[in-house]
Amino acid sequence: MEVQQLLSKYMLEISKVSDEKSLYIALSGILRRITDYQTLNVISQSSILYSEPVNDIIDEALFMEYLPWVEERLYPTFLPKDDGYVGLIPIFKGKKLLSTIVLTTSDEPTAEVIDYLQLLSYLSGLTLENLRLIDFVDKTREYFETILNLSNDGIIVFYQGEIEFSNVKGSEIIEDYPIILQEIEEKIGDNETFFEVELPNTFLSISTKEIELQGEPRILVDVRNITSEKEVEKLREVDKIKTNFIANVSHELKTPLTAIKAYTETIMNVPMTQEEIREFSETIYNQSLKLEGILNDLLDFSQLESHTLKILKEPTDLCEVVNRSILTVNHLAVHYDVKIEFDCNNSIEINCDKKRIEQIMVNLLTNAIKFSDKNKKQKIVRIEMENDDKTVKIVVEDNGVGIPADKLDRIFDKFYRADIELTYSIPGTGLGLAIVKEIVEMHNGTITVESREGEWTRFIVQLPKS
Ligand code: ADP
Numbered sequence: 001m002e003v004q005q006l007l008s009k010y011m012l013e014i015s016k017v018s019d020e021k022s023l024y025i026a027l028s029g030i031l032r033r034i035t036d037y038q039t040l041n042v043i044s045q046s047s048i049l050y051s052e053p054v055n056d057i058i059d060e061a062l063f064m065e066y067l068p069w070v071e072e073r074l075y076p077t078f079l080p081k082d083d084g085y086v087g088l089i090p091i092f093k094g095k096k097l098l099s100t101i102v103l104t105t106s107d108e109p110t111a112e113v114i115d116y117l118q119l120l121s122y123l124s125g126l127t128l129e130n131l132r133l134i135d136f137v138d139k140t141r142e143y144f145e146t147i148l149n150l151s152n153d154g155i156i157v158f159y160q161g162e163i164e165f166s167n168v169k170g171s172e173i174i175e176d177y178p179i180i181l182q183e184i185e186e187k188i189g190d191n192e193t194f195f196e197v198e199l200p201n202t203f204l205s206i207s208t209k210e211i212e213l214q215g216e217p218r219i220l221v222d223v224r225n226i227t228s229e230k231e232v233e234k235l236r237e238v239d240k241i242k243t244n245f246i247a248n249v250s251h252e253l254k255t256p257l258t259a260i261k262a263y264t265e266t267i268m269n270v271p272m273t274q275e276e277i278r279e280f281s282e283t284i285y286n287q288s289l290k291l292e293g294i295l296n297d298l299l300d301f302s303q304l305e306s307h308t309l310k311i312l313k314e315p316t317d318l319c320e321v322v323n324r325s326i327l328t329v330n331h332l333a334v335h336y337d338v339k340i341e342f343d344c345n346n347s348i349e350i351n352c353d354k355k356r357i358e359q360i361m362v363n364l365l366t367n368a369i370k371f372s373d374k375n376k377k378q379k380i381v382r383i384e385m386e387n388d389d390k391t392v393k394i395v396v397e398d399n400g401v402g403i404p405a406d407k408l409d410r411i412f413d414k415f416y417r418a419d420i421e422l423t424y425s426i427p428g429t430g431l432g433l434a435i436v437k438e439i440v441e442m443h444n445g446t447i448t449v450e451s452r453e454g455e456w457t458r459f460i461v462q463l464p465k466s
Contacts, residue, residue, distance in 0.1 A: 024050035037103040044099040076117040093129040154223035203230040241415045256287035311353035319344035325361035342383040368398035394461045402453040
């Protein structure tokens with residue numbers, strides 16, 4: 001076959017190779033056609049990349065000292081040895097040596113063959129460099145893909161509103177919670193770059209960032225599952241609430257007990273008039289009512305927890321119930337200098353548990369009085385009632401300290417006390433509203449709260465008449 005034809009065949013072959021070894025097999029094939037080599041080695045930085053025949057290694061001593069020279073010239077060189085020649089053919093790209101072919105021949109190649117060898121080494125160099133580049137790109141991609149896929153964060157890239165890339169975690173999250181895509185889209189629209197999404201049993205923390213890749217804008221989204229962090233946070237909060245609750249209840253029990261003890265001791269040890277004894281006994285009685293109130297709350301709470309809280313409905317005049325609850329809290333209202341306003345012209349009949357509804361009213365009124373604002377000249381609690389055929393609406397409004405907006409949705413939680421300094425100086429267990437809500441709901445009613453911090457608070461109870 002003509003050398004020209006051999007070269008075309010070689011070019012066709014190397015255009016199809018996908019790894020270095022295949023390239024060297026093709027190269028040794030064509031070299032066999034234009035030289036009479038006995039052994040061929042491909043070396044790079046002293047290591048043998050390929051040899052033919054297999055494991056036939058040419059003695060380094062024969063050529064080693066000439067390698068730098070060949071590397072500099074980048075041109076095939078043949079050195080005489082005892083019974084033939086050692087040829088050194090550099091494979092290069094530009095000025096960079098990629099590997100060197102060492103072969104032994106019995107004849108020295110002609111100048112024309114040397115030129116062909118140079119051409120071959122140039123063509124092989126081009127292919128070799130490409131193969132190495134592809135290999136480098138593959139390995140780099142594999143490296144970064146492995147890191148991205150091992151990440152605990154979901155990483156998603158959006159391009160023109162569509163998902164262009166997502167790592168394994170990102171795909172898992174999208175599959176498990178497809179709803180977050182809509183959430184992400186909305187937040188991106190609102191220019192929110194950091195937000196948390198609460199899903200059933202799962203909390204996700206999401207951050208988004210505008211980036212430019214290949215000259216085009218994209219959105220990089222990082223999704224982190226923070227459920228366990230949130231759970232720990234919740235447990236800590238529960239722990240704090242528990243500690244506060246125990247401290248509150250102990251305090252609540254201790255205050256009346258101390259008073260009862262002190263007054264009883266005085267009665268026992270100090271000579272007193274009948275009038276004084278009556279006065280002291282009244283205080284003892286009031287303090288024991290307080291104790292009873294706390295114990296009732298605790299009892300109700302335990303029934304609420306065990307779902308054994310019961311209601312007994314009977315026809316009831318609501319005005320009467322409200323008036324009685326006002327009487328109950330009257331001493332507290334006097335103590336806090338709070339005026340209670342309530343006008344009931346017509347009786348309102350409803351079917352309910354009289355005692356429990358009174359308990360609700362006492363609770364709401366007690367709170368309205370306790371959380372009145374010391375700095376306001378006129379402290380007022382107003383009760384209003386409206387009714388139609390089916391429902392009664394009771395509104396208890398005060399002009400007290402109010403409730404911060406971010407605490408509003410928590411105040412019906414058990415043990416919860418809005419965490420303002422003031423709360424600690426006001427007695428309470430944080431159980432009242434949880435019990436109130438339960439009782440209202442047991443009547444198929446609703447209770448809502450509205451408030452403006454520092455200005456007013458309004459509790460609205462709606463009860464069905466029958
Ligand atoms: P407690 O009164 O024992 O603290 P509650 O369950 O009755 O417990 O109330 C929970 C919390 O709600 C209170 O600690 C207080 O922070 C807030 N709160 C309730 N009613 C009012 C009100 N009328 N004005 C201001 N804050 C209130």
